[in-house]
Amino acid sequence: MNTIIEAEEPTWQELLGSNSWEGLLDPLDLSLRKLILRCGDFCQATYDAFNNDDNSKYCGSSRYGKASFFHKVMLHNASDYEVVAFLYATAKVGHRSAFLFHSHSRESWDRESNWIGYIAVTTDGVSHTLGRREIYVAMRGTTRSYEWIDVLEAKLKPVVSLLRPNARAEHRDDGSSSDSDGDNEKVPKVMKGWLTIYMSEDSNSLFTKKNARTQLLTKIDELIKQYKDEEVSVTLTGHSLVFIT
Template sequence: MELLPSKKVTSGKMRRGKTKRARKSGFSWSAIKKALSSAMKKHHLHMTCASSLKQLSGISDGGMVTPLRQLQSEEPKKHVSHGGKSLESLMRVAYTAGDFIDRGNHMTPTRSPREHISAKWREIHGQFNWESLLDPLHPWLRREIVKYGEFSQATYDAFDYDSFSDFCGSCRYNRHKLFDELHLTKHGYKVTKYIYAMTNIDVPSWFERPNTGETWSKDSNWMGYVAVSSDNESQRIGRRDIVVAWRGTVAPSEWFLDMKASLEQIGEGGVKVESGFHSIYASKSESTRYNKLSASEQVMEAVKRLLEFFKGRGEEVSLTVTGHSLGGALALLNAYEAASSLPDLDHISVISFGAPRVGNIAFRDKMNEMGVKILRVVVKQDIVPKLPGIICNKILRQIHALTRRLKWVYRHVGSELKLDMSLSPYLKREFDLLGFHNLEIYLHLTDGYVGKRLKFRWNARRDLALVNKSSDMLIEELRIPECWYQVPNKGLVFNSHGRWVKPCRDQQDIPSPFGEAPKLDFTA
């Protein structure tokens, strides 16, 4: 958290007002003055903005013991030069409401540097299981995690939630427009395939999604997409990267499936996974329009096509699967299938956010045996990563020696990056189960995370307003509206005849089970 510039207090009333605001923010003015005095004395006032703030926020290069230690610094020099301004005017740690008023070039930049990581991409993607890269969190890894998190967030932002829409459950945009509409072209990837999944099961009437009239599909929902890095991005990251992004739980029937806790076998050696997750991943029906092929078959067909194309050009190809919540569970199932059936892939990794447990011990062991690298990003206060079996697994952990080989005990897979809501000075200190699980909270905390015993990163630059996109978790002082990301006028438009009506979708944005085959042109 940044320190606000100190000002001379001329009256007791002003002093009491500032003290009250300081206490509300979680720090005292005496502590601020003491920290400033200590820092300036130690450095004899010869400090750059970056070095002084690193000292105050606990950021240090110590402990970076991997070969990545000597990589580029957190921020380029042009961002840390104080340009002749006084130290006092630069010591602002917290964003304020004024930072969210558009002032053109004076706005805080929200994009971090994009270094050339081609020489170290395998380490960043878990070659050594992220040893010494998570605490402290290496900046190159942080930016990769945020990138894949934004790919996951896109599956929510583009999803049509409107129960009155004829296309409820679909993506609002066709694949050619998706990244343009969501401002994700900066990552240098192109979408090649949409994925649909079946979630039409028998549920109580009060649990069904309300809808009036006919819809584009009664059986399927848009579940995610396949994308691939462009030529320029592939050069920067050191290989051709195929990404599969899976959507988390939205539809009521998906929640119903999530709550099932039974395991079903999917492989030899007693490998079992949660039956609800596997049902969404593998279900299909000839009577449907969009799921004559299961989500599993759709995604594997798309990945195989891309793999054959780029391997045919002699390129190194990786598969990175990502998702939040249910999407994280589907990402694990996807990675398991890819590792089992696609030996030509050079590297398979999973970066999940707030994902529940998926399989048993045999599933975990098989994933490790196949070399799938998995990084689970979890928030300490989020309950979903403790599911399924939150009660059963906690009890069994006490008698681990007797139960560690039982085939019906759920286990997490891979390495864990644990975040804590309390570290961010911008988040409310309120109990909110949905807020704790929100993906934008995950991305905010990742962007500010430095280490387990270190303070929130002073130069975190991902846009804070995104936190309140679909929640109310930002402190009131920032004055950002809650749940602000929504369709204007709830989807109604004012037409040329002066009437408010539901707009027709452009023909290209209407879902089609016969989507055109992508032209494999990735020169951008």
């Protein structure tokens, strides 16, 4: 008599890489596959919603509001998630805007910023079923030729100052006293152009008086406090504009 032993479902921590996805990749675990596809859908939504029409006064914004966002982009199971925040970015080099492309309309919604993504959470009902509150951060990648101006030269920039204090101290133990040590291989780095976009602010904009990193971390902190009585997972997905936090 043959006995069929069913494999245990991986925990959500394992699905997010707590054990480096050991035993989940070959063959690809079904739950992990569903998570990957879901993240892909969230990422695709940033392209479907982005308004890149130069003749529109809303060029550079999301075509859809937060309340109807997932239904408008026709996300599978759209009612399971809700968008709680939009993310915006700017990048200025002197008096030249290196990242932005502007609407041709004089009534442009905002001539200093571009919409780059959103933060979404599972609804109360879905969270209850899952046993946790899922938080997703989705950011788009480069979509227009103007955006390539800031990233044509792919130099790397140290990001020690963005790390947690203990990690920051660890990387400075090797003799690097600041982010200026770009030649030290042990110091983590990201592309300079994306870091500029991520960390830049613009006092002329209603949307980027705080840089993208501050927008993101502030909202995540609010959500963690809001759902402090629940188990919470945070997943980042997207293309080239997904940054170190």
